[in-house]
Amino acid sequence: MKIIILIIALITMNAFAAEETAGKTKVYKYKEYEVIDLGSMEIKGQIIAPGDLTVNERERKVFKRSLLEKNNFDFENKREIENLR
């Protein structure tokens, strides 16, 4: 119990020392009132419609399914050899 009290006392003393080294006590003050006039704000720039540079015109992609192609006769040729003898 004694050890715990001692440790707490040491930490507290250290904290006070830090404030003391700064020399002054800091006082934080917040703005109490501020007006923002949105009407007087100005954005510099140019308003343009979307054109060739911004939109790429392209045809709609048409997905083609793979239909049967006869590139070779491997199936028939192999079967013929299997049926040879």
Add this chain to the structure above:
Amino acid sequence: MKYLLMTCLMAMLAGMSPDAHASAKAAFEIYKKDKTHLKNKKIAHELIDGQFYFSAIPYINQYLEENNDIDAELEADIETLVVKTGTMAVLNLDEKRLESFNIPSISLILGKRLFDKEQYEKAYTVLSKIPDTHKFGIEANLIKGTIKNLQRKNVEAMNFYEQCAKKAEQQESSFSKEINKRYYTYLKETCIIRTARVKIEEHKYEEALDTYEQIDKRSYKWPYILMDKAWAHYYLKDYNRSLGLTVTYKAPLLESYFFPEAEVLMALSYYNLCLWDDALKVVDHFYEFYQPKADALKDILGQNKKSDTYFLDLYYADPKTRENLNPFIRNLITQTRKQVKFNLDLASLKAAKEELALLKRLKNKNDFTAQLEGNLDSTISFISAKINYYIKKEIFTFINEIHKHSYSMFNLKLELLSKKRDELYNAKSNAQSDRNRGSEQNVTRKKNQMFFDFNGSFWADELGDYSFGLNSQCKDQESK
């Protein structure tokens, strides 16, 4: 002397020819007296001399299992066995053992076995040992050409096919016996068709079509080339001719030939003519026609997959019984019967049974005849199981074909529905209704091709020359 008299008596009772009698006697004497390592070889030789080919198989196999030497006499005997019994001549020897022999007949059997196992490089090396001048050189060239064809080495493939066709033609004319002639005609035509197929693969469609003209309409191979020709016309964009060729399979004469691929090609041809409704009709017909048949066949396969005789028994069953089971089976078996391998195996089965009957008729039995009978019984069971397996495999391949093409048809149907949807969006749905259904003007034909109207009946001499006269709707679709 006692044995000699007994064998003579046996032979006479069995109604053997004098040669067969002498050979059987000699085989029996060798069986009893010979104690050398050549015993099995000598017995086999005598049995082959007496035309007991199937009885000789176990003795030849036994000899080759134990010995590496093959003299001229044995080489001739093995060749005779290959001709008379097919690949069963060295039935019991595995590939590793067969590799130690260097004679054409064994090289052919080994090469074919390796080809069937898709060991193409090894098969090619083994088949290359067969001299071109040898009678088995024709088959060797056909298989070697196929291997090069599969490897896309078309120049080499073409070379082998041409050699094969040329040599087969020479052999064909050298035989007087019809059965031998027919086999070499078959080989010659197979090799000619292969050259045409290579041309199609190389996009030389016109050349390919000219090559197909060499196949006579009466040929056994002819119904099969209709599909090849239809593809050639399809790639030439002559869709009407392609339709005409595929519709030929609907002729009563070709009733037993059914190619699911023909239906796909027909639908594709309509599709390329922009006749969506016609194409859709073919697609729907495909599912209606083939799906129940595939299911029925799958059931039969499933129920009898363990049987070694069921499918062979179906072959022997009368057509009425087969039709009661499934009408489709009749046509499938008819088509299977037209395969060379099936016929050779069936002939082997018959010959082996006759040999066994001859042995069983003998009154004086001994341990030699008992051994021959036992061996023959096993050989017959093996051939039966082999044929049964063959039919089963054919059915299985057919079901697979249907499934494969169902996928193609599914894709095509999606494409067709998409086209029809586009038409609806573009208010062109009535475009097809007022089309001209057919005209001579739409038929592309060569100078030597005549034009006759189709009046609803198929004539045998017209088969394979049909063409539709449909007008392509594609131009209309583009312009509207």
